[in-house]
Amino acid sequence: MVYDETIIKAKIIDSKTRLLVCDKRFIELWNLRKGEALTVMDDYFEWHRARLLNISDENCLLESFERIKNPEPGFLVRLYQAVPEKERMELIIEKSAELGVMEIIPVVSSRSSTIDKRDEKQKKSHKWPVLALKASKQCRRGSILKICPEKKLEDCLSEVKSDVKLFLNEYERHLKLRDIDFNNIKTVSVFNGPEGGFSDFERSSFMEKGFFSVSLGTRILRTETAAFCVCSYFASLY
DSSP states (O other), X not given: OOOOTTSOBEEEEETTTTEEEEEHHHHHHTTOOXXXXXXXXXXXXXXXXXXXXXXXXXXXXXXXXXXXXXXXXXXXXEEEEEOOXXXXXXXXHHHXXXXXXXXXXXXXXXTOOOHHHHHHHSOOGGGHHHHHHHXXXXXXXXXXXXXXXXXXXXXXXXXXXXXXXXXXXXXOOSOBGGGSOOTTOSEEEEEEOOTTOOOHHHHHHHHHTTOEEEBOOSSOOOHHHHHHHHHXXXXXXX
16 A cells, blocks of 8 residues: 555544544645545545535544545556657546556657647646546545656656666567566556657667566557556556
């Protein structure tokens, strides 16, 4: 279980009436209104679907109406996504939230676009955190997908620290996701390239840094399809 700062932590104040209380900052963080349903974790690390009954100056009163299984992944998934053209990034953000990704880092590679280039036509990147919040609420997650600042690929390679590091490679003919041991790990970092994939030099750089080169099959996938595929696999493990 990965514990995130956006998880709404609530304290049980009456087990018979199923009342809980949480800090007001969580309600503001999740942009919740009175009467709205939310996913919370109590002080015994049990998960609930609850309804927001009242908002005071400091605390908020909640009523649990359903006990649920842990909605969060067993390990933290960071998706380093090469910035795609058009509206593909918006789709990747929405589906990544639904599939349990904890962080998305937009990456500039030799064949990718950039946020500035995308925003020249129509500025949309400022709405990405709002989209991530809406998708996280819609799928009843316990945490909010985090959208990180854009980074150059070479900078990412120098600073990635995860238990498992991999990149998706359409030229890989042997290693599949199922061949990698994801047991007893806390973090996974996966790099998904743009249309056209990573360059020869970039693939060599990944290998030099100790990344797994992973195939998603023999077909050539769109970048958003590849993101859905790998994130769906991770979601199936917990």
